[in-house]
Amino acid sequence: MTTEEPVIAPSADVDPSAAIGRGTRVWHLAQVREKARIGVSCILGRGAYVGPGVVLGDNVKVQNYALVYEPAVLEDGVFIGPAAVLTNDLYPRSADLTGRLKRDGDWEARGVQVREGAAVGARAVIVAGRTIGRYALVAAGAVVTRDVPDFALVAGNPARRIGWVGRAGRPLTPSSDGGWICPETGERYVEDAGLLALA
Ligand SMILES: CC(C)(COP(=O)(O)OP(=O)(O)OC[C@H]1O[C@@H](n2cnc3c(N)ncnc32)[C@H](O)[C@@H]1OP(=O)(O)O)[C@@H](O)C(=O)NCCC(=O)NCCS
Numbered sequence: 001m002t003t004e005e006p007v008i009a010p011s012a013d014v015d016p017s018a019a020i021g022r023g024t025r026v027w028h029l030a031q032v033r034e035k036a037r038i039g040v041s042c043i044l045g046r047g048a049y050v051g052p053g054v055v056l057g058d059n060v061k062v063q064n065y066a067l068v069y070e071p072a073v074l075e076d077g078v079f080i081g082p083a084a085v086l087t088n089d090l091y092p093r094s095a096d097l098t099g100r101l102k103r104d105g106d107w108e109a110r111g112v113q114v115r116e117g118a119a120v121g122a123r124a125v126i127v128a129g130r131t132i133g134r135y136a137l138v139a140a141g142a143v144v145t146r147d148v149p150d151f152a153l154v155a156g157n158p159a160r161r162i163g164w165v166g167r168a169g170r171p172l173t174p175s176s177d178g179g180w181i182c183p184e185t186g187e188r189y190v191e192d193a194g195l196l197a198l199a
Contacts (some may be wrong), residue, residue, distance in 0.1 A: 002041050021058065031163075039076070051088070057116070071111035079119035086112040086120075090128045115150070117167060125161075137165045147190065151196040164189065164196050189192065 002023030008014055012174075014032040021040035026032065030048045039058035044050065048062045051070035062068060063079045069088035069184050074080070088109040095101050110129035114120065114165030118132045121140035126132065131147045138144055153163040153171060164172040166182035172189060175181040179199060181187040188199040 018050075027064075029142075033070070045082070058173070064124075069111070070109055073111060074114045075116040075118075075134075077117040078113070078114045081120055081122035081124065083123045084120045084125070086114075086126045087128045090114070118148075119169060135165065135167050137169060149195055157189075164191075166199075 004023040006022060006024040008026040009028045010191060011028045012026045012030045014020065014026060015034045017031065017034045018032045018036040020026065020038045021042065021050040023041040024038055026044045027046045028031050029046055030044045031047055032038065033052040034048045034088055035052055038056045038106045039060060042056055042060045042119055045064035046063050047065040049067045050075060051068060053070050054068055054072045055073045057076035059075050060078045063082040066084045068079045068080065068086045072086045088111055089107055090110065093102060093189045102193045112126045113131040115132060115134040117135040118179065119137045120132065124138045124142045124144065130144055132138060133148050133150035133152060135150060136148045136152045138148065138159065142155050142159040143157040144154065145158040152161045153165045154160060158181050164180055166172050166183055166185060166187050166189065168184045170182055170184045172180035172182055175188065189196050190199045
């Protein structure tokens with residue numbers, strides 16, 4: 001584990017109540033809101049937004065201009081691509097029917113959960129409350145409206161599964177025994193009832 005102090009660019013806006021782990025870098029114009037918890041050795045790119053109370057594990061990358069709305073939880077090793085948006089309100093309205101501006105607590109914020117090692121491509125949108133499974137990969141520009149299983153490669157609007165990826169992020173190829181294999185690592189996977197697991 002790194003012992004380095006976090007590095008925060010002078011133009012970044014990190015709330016004093018946020019916790020930033022060792023070795024983490026917060027780049028220019030990024031904003032980290034109240035009580036967010038950022039793990040060890042993370043990178044928050046230029047203009048990235050991390051909402052109040054959002055939790056990031058260790059070795060998480062949130063790329064430039066990605067928006068992570070509360071109460072999202074990103075586990076260890078998660079990658080959020082540039083300009084991706086993790087939303088938190090299924091039926092948004094700015095004001096209520098009396099014309100009063102809605103504020104925190106006037107609606108139920110539902111966070112996105114991104115499980116260990118998963119990656120979200122550039123400019124993808126994840127609808128409030130959905131879960132991206134472990135080591136899944138969301139293609140660039142996808143709109144995720146349903147939970148994504150572990151190791152699934154999903155693409156399009158609405159996002160559909162177009163393949164499987166392994167822990168290294170490479171698409172898996174079918175193996176002669178009816179399972180799946182990673183061309184990069186040789187790791188083997190088995191599919192059962194539409195779900196994939198390491199063999
Ligand atoms: C989805 C992805 C992993 C596919 O890569 P690949 O395995 O090399 O696939 P290919 O380019 O051979 O495309 C396979 C098919 O998927 C389609 N496809 C590829 N990327 C797509 C995307 N983002 N959305 C929708 N369809 C996509 C291709 O058009 C092709 O369709 P076809 O078979 O009908 O011609 C890749 O295109 C992608 O989006 N990666 C994420 C990139 C990213 O956002 N990185 C962030 C860091 S900058």
